[in-house]
Amino acid sequence: MRVRGRPNWRAAVLCVVLALGLAGCASNEPGPADAGGIPPAPKNLVGPLDPALKQKFPAAIQAAGVLRLGADPSYPPSTFKDNTGAIVGTLPDLAAAITSRAGLKIQWVEVPFDGMLGGLQADRFDVSWSAWSVTPERTQVLNLVAYVKGGTSVLVHAGNPAGIKTAADLCGRTVSAQTGTTQAQQVMDKLQADCAASGKPKIEMLQLPQQTNVNQSVATGRADALLADNKLVGYQAQLQPGVFEAVSGILIQPVKSGVAVPKDKTQLANALAAAFDAIIADGTYGEILARWQNSDAAMPQAEINPVGT
Amino acid sequence: MSSLRTSPDLDQLVALSDTRPVRRRKPGETALVAVIAVLVAFGGAILFTNPRFDWPTVGRYLFDVSVLHGIAVTLELTVYAMVVGIVLGVVLAVLRQSASPVARGAAWLYIWFFRGTPVLVQVLFWGFASALFPQIGLGIPGGPMLFGVDTNLVVPLFAAAVLGLGLNEAAYMAEIVRGGLISVSHGQAEAAGALGLTRMQTLRHVVLPQALRVIIPPVGNQVISMLKMTSVVLVIGVRDLLGSVTEIYSRNYRQIALLIVACIWYLVMTSILTYLQSRLERRLGRSVSPMRSPQDA
Numbered sequence: 001m002r003v004r005g006r007p008n009w010r011a012a013v014l015c016v017v018l019a020l021g022l023a024g025c026a027s028n029e030p031g032p033a034d035a036g037g038i039p040p041a042p043k044n045l046v047g048p049l050d051p052a053l054k055q056k057f058p059a060a061i062q063a064a065g066v067l068r069l070g071a072d073p074s075y076p077p078s079t080f081k082d083n084t085g086a087i088v089g090t091l092p093d094l095a096a097a098i099t100s101r102a103g104l105k106i107q108w109v110e111v112p113f114d115g116m117l118g119g120l121q122a123d124r125f126d127v128s129w130s131a132w133s134v135t136p137e138r139t140q141v142l143n144l145v146a147y148v149k150g151g152t153s154v155l156v157h158a159g160n161p162a163g164i165k166t167a168a169d170l171c172g173r174t175v176s177a178q179t180g181t182t183q184a185q186q187v188m189d190k191l192q193a194d195c196a197a198s199g200k201p202k203i204e205m206l207q208l209p210q211q212t213n214v215n216q217s218v219a220t221g222r223a224d225a226l227l228a229d230n231k232l233v234g235y236q237a238q239l240q241p242g243v244f245e246a247v248s249g250i251l252i253q254p255v256k257s258g259v260a261v262p263k264d265k266t267q268l269a270n271a272l273a274a275a276f277d278a279i280i281a282d283g284t285y286g287e288i289l290a291r292w293q294n295s296d297a298a299m300p301q302a303e304i305n306p307v308g309t
Numbered sequence: 310m311s312s313l314r315t316s317p318d319l320d321q322l323v324a325l326s327d328t329r330p331v332r333r334r335k336p337g338e339t340a341l342v343a344v345i346a347v348l349v350a351f352g353g354a355i356l357f358t359n360p361r362f363d364w365p366t367v368g369r370y371l372f373d374v375s376v377l378h379g380i381a382v383t384l385e386l387t388v389y390a391m392v393v394g395i396v397l398g399v400v401l402a403v404l405r406q407s408a409s410p411v412a413r414g415a416a417w418l419y420i421w422f423f424r425g426t427p428v429l430v431q432v433l434f435w436g437f438a439s440a441l442f443p444q445i446g447l448g449i450p451g452g453p454m455l456f457g458v459d460t461n462l463v464v465p466l467f468a469a470a471v472l473g474l475g476l477n478e479a480a481y482m483a484e485i486v487r488g489g490l491i492s493v494s495h496g497q498a499e500a501a502g503a504l505g506l507t508r509m510q511t512l513r514h515v516v517l518p519q520a521l522r523v524i525i526p527p528v529g530n531q532v533i534s535m536l537k538m539t540s541v542v543l544v545i546g547v548r549d550l551l552g553s554v555t556e557i558y559s560r561n562y563r564q565i566a567l568l569i570v571a572c573i574w575y576l577v578m579t580s581i582l583t584y585l586q587s588r589l590e591r592r593l594g595r596s597v598s599p600m601r602s603p604q605d606a
Contacts, residue, residue: 176546179555179556179559180559184559185559185560206466206546207546207548207552207556208544208545208546209543209544209555210544213433213437213544213545213546216437216440217437217546219437219440220437220438220439220440220461221439221443221459221461222436222437222439222461222466222546
């Protein structure tokens, strides 16, 4: 047995060496957890105290000096963790800008998105600090303070070789989307109808089951463009600027998204809307969205429960 | 068993009926038959009483245009991939038997690589080959490209699917064909050589026809396996049978019903192939084992 065992050991060592070699080849891709891939924070992220803004928050929160925020750090670039484990992204930046001006400290409560509603109702945190798409059903039970407009954006190869500037330029092109998403269905149906109405050729549609391969189809030129959520489009363009480019100015089927508080906490909702307006006015909001390549999603002012736009 | 065969009345019976000997049923077998009958009955009852199977939806989509189109794509992929696989597989098998160590080594290397990596990865690789080679053409390695064409134009997605499936299949076919070639006694080739046939003539007229008998049954298996394996092309967006039903249920959320539609069609196609395979095997086996074929017996 021993004599036979030796070659096997050698084979095992060879396998390990091979595996390490292969892993080494694959590990230089910049990932979301790579601090090197995260752009620097705006200088005035932490702003000066605004006493009038602090007065707008409910007395209990003012007294505690702490705003408890429920977050699901699994959705780059909105909210995720860097390689030190710190919660980063568009929403944490906005939280830092708002709480510093209102003289409050942040207390993060990590909770998966499907546990947000229960956590709010059980008062485990004051605000669900996630991007809730504003829908009529949700505004029945929640006050949604909308701070961005979302929707479908278009991602093309760097340099935009197909010259896509408007949604109408997609007619006659190969366009990819992930199977089962609104982009592969409602958005694509709308675009096809628009192309037909203006007498332009049909979109050649490429449906792929994984978003990674949808991205790859544009990277390799199998598709001229892809349709996806505008936050994802912006983030991909930021992660691989040599490969991708977000087409600015195309936002299809827009829907506004915001942070959520319970329906009865209108004072808190109004205070948050005022806080968003303050950082929109002083330009911090714009810098934060630019940091995460989300400038297309900017709103001129915060809105509470803006259903239907 | 040999003592049974020598019993005179059994021999008589075999001679009279010209069929296989009658076998007495063992007591345990009756119980087994009963258990299987109950299970089949339960299974059948569940199929028809559980409304979640959603048979009306299955019926509505069974002959849907995009499902039928998907079947056509699946059949095309199977045929093209098997043609690539068989032709290349025969070449590889012959190379592996070659006198030249370089040819043997090259064939070994091919089989090692294509049999050693998952077919899903190979299909993804061909689908997105231009990530590695944006252009295909003539050029100096490490130097400038003299003449090149966009890889995506040379290898459209359907061709990428055929290449991914076919090149993988060739590695398996090579081993099957090699097994067939080895099964033909060496004396056959020597005799052909003595008659003045060249190596190629020997291969074509003496060795391959005899090897076919050993090769055909596993090839039938490979065709049936390929018919189902084509479904992996959905990862690169080729709309075969599975791709078509996936697209339908991503819109109407009737996943189980649509997957049943796909299964029904896969079963129909594999049943036909199984029947054809048994016919072909009978035909090829005719000259060697006449007992198998009723009309010759």
